[in-house]
Amino acid sequence: MDRLAEALRDRELLVVLDNCEHVIDVSAQVADAVTGRCPGVRVLCTSREPLAITGETLYPVGPLRTPPADVPVDRAPDFPALRLFVQRASAVRPGFALTAGNLPTVAEVRRRLDGLPLAIELACARLTLRSAGPPGPAPSRVTCRPLSGPAPAPVTTPPPAALRRAPSGRGTPHPGSRGEGRAR
Incomplete structure (x- = not known):
């Protein structure tokens, strides 16, 4: 020191x-x-816990506003959760853009993450988003890329099982766990 x-x-x-x-x-x-x-x-x-030192000032970061289920593509930029998702997804997948085909899946993922910025960051770091076929209302795909080994097959929209397993960002235990650990 x-x-x-x-x-x-x-x-x-x-x-x-x-x-x-x-x-x-x-x-x-x-x-x-x-x-x-x-x-x-x-x-x-940045921390989920205070440092507990003299002079520390806390600025909690709450959830970002998420869209309703029926948000049109042209209104998507009005929602900070979708803007952050697009920025981070573009970093992983250059050229990524919201389309009428992938917006319902992206919006649902964002809602399931409760609009929490860290959860959005982590999800985008682990997801590769692709549109199948030509631009337009083609079905979107969500593929989780493991750190090693072959990539799993894409899940065609809607991926309800994949979305049920998505972390909520509120300390919800993963299915199959005993719910041990503390909620954040």
């Missing part, structure tokens, strides 16, 4: 610590040491 504080002591900058809940104690120590010894440095931490 001493070397870090010394390096940052006379600087004015923002330090971002992301996903601190995975290393909450160390994140708290780093943030506390830096803010206590470096007056020009501000620390922004």
